[in-house]
Amino acid sequence: DQQVKQNSPSLSVQEGRISILNCDYTNSMFDYFLWYKKYPAEGPTFLISISSIKDKNEDGRFTVFLNKSAKHLSLHIVPSQPGDSAVYFCAADHYGGSQGNLIFGKGTKLSVKP
Amino acid sequence: NAGVTQTPKFRVLKTGQSMTLLCAQDMNHEYMYWYRQDPGMGLRLIHYSVGEGTTAKGEVPDGYNVSRLKKQNFLLGLESAAPSQTSVYFCASSAFTARNSPLHFGNGTRLTVT
Numbered sequence: 588d589q590q591v592k593q594n595s596p597s598l599s600v601q602e603g604r605i606s607i608l609n610c611d612y613t614n615s616m617f618d619y620f621l622w623y624k625k626y627p628a629e630g631p632t633f634l635i636s637i638s639s640i641k642d643k644n645e646d647g648r649f650t651v652f653l654n655k656s657a658k659h660l661s662l663h664i665v666p667s668q669p670g671d672s673a674v675y676f677c678a679a680d681h682y683g684g685s686q687g688n689l690i691f692g693k694g695t696k697l698s699v700k701p
Numbered sequence: 702n703a704g705v706t707q708t709p710k711f712r713v714l715k716t717g718q719s720m721t722l723l724c725a726q727d728m729n730h731e732y733m734y735w736y737r738q739d740p741g742m743g744l745r746l747i748h749y750s751v752g753e754g755t756t757a758k759g760e761v762p763d764g765y766n767v768s769r770l771k772k773q774n775f776l777l778g779l780e781s782a783a784p785s786q787t788s789v790y791f792c793a794s795s796a797f798t799a800r801n802s803p804l805h806f807g808n809g810t811r812l813t814v815t
Contacts, residue, residue: 591743629806630705630805630808630809631791631804632806633805678744680799682800688746688749688760689800690743691744693741
């Protein structure tokens with residue numbers, strides 16, 4: 588049973604517009620969430636994270652929102668740029684869980700068109 | 702700074718053959734991980750290590766063994782390869798736990814078992 592779900596396999600956005608990538612989770616024990624970005628033929632790279640004690644974290648063009656009651660988080664990219672075209676993975680962790688075992692979603696492929 | 706280096710980049714094995722994937726990091730990180738990524742799936746943790754001489758099982762450890770004899774190296778072994786082990790394998794390292802410090806990934810090893 589998937590604990591971290593990214594229900595949109597792909598998303599296409601026009602350059603300059605907002606990209607919104609969604610992630611849902613089922614395990615109420617999760618208290619820390621991360622987003623990783625992956626380009627083809629490369630390993631994922633860390634993008635942004637958020638603790639469950641917050642509902643928003645911002646880093647430049649990237650903002651992550653957390654809605655604990657809905658068990659939902661989203662990544663906003665504003666404005667979107669062609670270089671943002673990549674696969675975005677949502678990941679979750681819970682305090683006291685296996686030290687290395689982030690639970691990853693299946694990813695959403697973002698395409699930003701010029 | 703090379704970061705995390707994986708060798709080889711590609712490999713084709715026949716069922717029943719064995720091989721070792723090598724991961725090397727030059728960031729003096731304590732934690733190292735092996736993940737696999739299958740089509741349409743998120744990253745799944747195979748094994749991880751919290752320091753030199755230690756290893757632990759992740760989410761999908763069956764059919765794999767690991768060793769961390771030196772802090773900078775983390776080896777993943779397949780003793781008797783099976784077609785189900787066809788996947789892209791990513792090694793990662795982090796200074797602290799995955800929730801407290803970003804994972805730094807290598808560029809992956811694409812393994813095909815026929």
